[in-house]
Amino acid sequence: MIALVAAYAIVALVASALSARLGRRVFLVPAVLSAAGAVWFALQAPAVAAGEVLQERIEWMPTLDVAIDLRLTPPAWLLAMVVTGVGALIFAYCAWYFRSASLAPRTVGLLTGFAGSMLGLVLSDDLVLLVVFWELTTVFSYLLVGLNHHVRKNRIAAHSALVVTTIGGLSLLVGVLMVGHEAGSLSLAAVLAEAPQTAVASVGVALAVVGALAKSAIVPFQFWLPGAMAAPTPVSAFLHAAAMVKAGVFLVAVLTPAFADLPWWRPTLIVLGAVTMLLGAARALKQLDAKVLLAHGTVSQLGLLITIIGIGTAQAMLAGLAMLAAHAMFKAALFMVVGAVDRAYGTRDLRRLGGVGRDHPVLAVAAFVAAAAMAGVPPALAFVAKESGLAAAEHASHMEGLDPWVGYVALVALAIGAAMTVAYTLRLTVAVFLGPRRDDATTSDRLVWPMVAMPVVLAAVGLGLGFAGEPLTQVLEPAIAPALGADDIERLALWHGVSVPLLLTIAALLVGALVWLTLGRRMGEQTAVDPFERGFRGLIRGIDRLAVEVTGRTQTGSLPLHVATILATVVALPGVVVLASGAFLQPVRLADGPGQLLVVVAVVIAGVFAANTRGRLKTFMLLSVVGYGVAVLFLLHGAPDLALTQVLCETVLLVLLVLVLRRQPKYFTDRPLRSSRWLRAALAIGVGAVASLIAVAAAGARIDVPISEGFYERAYDFGYGSNIVNVTLVDIRSWDTLGEIAVLLVAATGVASLIFIRTRAADPRGTLRGDRGRPDATGGRASTFLRGGRGVEAQDAAPVLEMMTRLMFPVMVVVSIYLLLVGHNLPGGGFAGGLVGGLAIALRYLAAGRDELANAAPFDAGRLLGVGIAVAAVSMLWPVLIGGRIGESYRIDLDLPVLGESYLVTTVVFDVGVYFIVVGAMLDFVRSLGAGIDVQVRQGMAPVPIAQSDRVRTWESS
16 A cells, blocks of 8 residues: 555656656556556455455654554545546546646646545544645645646635645644544554543544545535636546545544544534535536536535534444445546536536537436436435435434434435435536537537546446445445444445335435426526635735735834844843743853863954944954854864854855945945944843853753763664764754755745846846856857856956966865765765855856856756755655665665775765755855846946945946
8 A cells, every 4th residue: 555655656756757758648657557556455345344454554753653554444445446446537538638738747747646645645544644645635736726827716716725725734633633642642543443532632523523624615614615626627526526525524434433422523514514515506506617516516415425424323424435435436427527528619608508418429428327326316326325324314313322303404404405416417417418509609529539438437337336235335334333323224225115215315306306497597697606705705805914014014124123123022031031030040161171261252352343343344254253263162162063064154154245245335334323222232232141041041951861862872873873963964853954954945046036036137148047158269168277267357357366266176076075975974964065065166256257157057056956855855765665764874885996895874865965955055145146246237237335435326326
């Protein structure tokens, strides 16, 4: 099972890469994978029916009891068959639905990734893993709904779906953590086996149910689903009919045996399900777009599922799970039929269609069979499941241990919902396939046979499974055994004699036809807006308006004011707490030796001078003295890694500041100093004092042995390195490092964007993108080093710096690679090596200008950043493929001809990713703050400092 989920992830990446070459036929790749998965799951049916447990587990975070734990239960088997079986047909349908010329390469990858995430969701036994897959389906749904993001309606629909389902996902996360804490385990099987009965667990289950209702579009969250029809029709068939919207129903069904007796369970689910069912059906009766009609019908059917399962008995669970599978088949088939009609006629408008059955009789047969299943007509599986649901409601009305109202309310709601389902089913089928063409301008194109064959297969399977009630009951029986009334269930079958459910079905067919005759044939414009959607839009607008108001009053544009506010808060809150607690009253050793005292004195003197000088460059040079002084303190304290990193960071910061300061005034201000300066000084002293007191208090507040005590042994035994700092970064806390380099990537991209937004159009030679610079005078490429310097004006040339660059650049590159490779055992690592490499590139720019920068780094910094984060992520995940844990290190012993015996640790690959990101970030910084500003200077857009002044002359003022 883990291999199948991983195969979906791999195929998603590979298929996206092949999309441009294979065109729409690329969808056949995930179709084959899904078909193979469906066959495998089908072969497991006897074992599932026998109650055997098929489980696969890989430890992920043992200390948190989180694992990649997949378990095949009867509900999971049923949904897995839907995801793989129905998914295979939908993928095959996509191969003829989409057009190669307009197919976005990401489409197949996103849809395949969704399939893998949905499969992982239904198989997950670990609650945290379940939430991870749950959120992945949300993200894939958002991206698929917004495929055509150039259309505003699509963006709004994707945004609504994302917000609603994300809120539900957060609720689910909090809920499962609460339940897992009370149960003492994050295993779903363990929670269900011994369900906690505490108040905290009850709240946690309620939060999980809220997440499920949001995912399955149950009132008050139902409005996002019709809007999601902005997605391509096959996407709607898979996500919003067969799979994703079933996730919430699936979760409720799984939790039912353990938590159905909670006081709020049955009233909440039955009422919300009934309201959703009736509201969705009523709105479906008014729709003019066939696809949107099916969307509202899906909302109604999801309400029906929640109503049935909400009854909370074994009979209801059996009916709900059977209906879940039946709905996936007939609704996916109908969506594919509508997609075929849209492809043939170029419209889904009921007012323009009619008589489609005469043009495409086979497609019409598939539509009528699937529609009959939706309406609950025998012998379809949907009829069998609906009959079982009505029987569950009837039994609940006189079942011992249940209030009679549970059965009566559910029975009435299901009967009314069934009648309205018949009505909107007739509206769809009659308006599209029967009668005369309503618009003579609507003509039909030829349909390729696979677009007809796929819905035919699904409709036929849904029809045939109506005769397989007993085998399906046997497969689902182990799941419903713990539920109320499991000893006296009515098994799935086409015929149970003349009974109340059968009479209600006949009545629903007659009443539904009458409702269609009176209301369902109207073709007036639909203008009413869903009240819940109106409320959601109003809430979003209110939040936006509040954000604008708060921003307008707090973000004044004054950076000193913003920084002062933050620092004053630090002094006022944590500072007061530390002072009041007296936790800083600890014995402190001032220094380990006179060397530290001398460095501290130098740092203090530099800091005082920096705070009192007017010159910008002088101030930052003095601040660099402070930074280098801190590096010396690290070195004296026995931390060479920290010292090396501090020195390199200070050097990089100084270089970047110089690049910025060249276009800034020489002085901060020529105006007389105001009294506010003393307030800023007091605030600075306060911040420094609070930071020092907090440091002392934190150091003296330890009550246990530091976790770092074990790092010494782990660095040797598990990290295979003697540099504990580097092993900690790339192995012990590699997740943190991955997050930090991601932040660095975002920062570099943001800085570059701020500069390039003005210079992109004025860079025809591509020097800012990394293309090679200008040709030499002979029209060819010069082969000499620093050839870009030939374009530098004479007054800007720096011969001495050019000479030093010729000497230093190759040395710095070698040192950079050396630090990268030795970091596991000696001071260095990917971060330090990347900084040295970035400084080498910056040196080329400083020596010979922006053309030389393009020659030194003839590649796009953004791609280097992307490669870096990908390498780092893959280096963490690949051990799982060989049975290891995420981020696990391996030692590879080598016997090299010249160097002799040595070894390589696999985490060096993670360091390589860090190296790429740091070099890419440096390249982005230098290109934006260096070459980017050079372009603006050439355009006359950069500010020009006024000599001996604190002002600049801007291009707007000139």
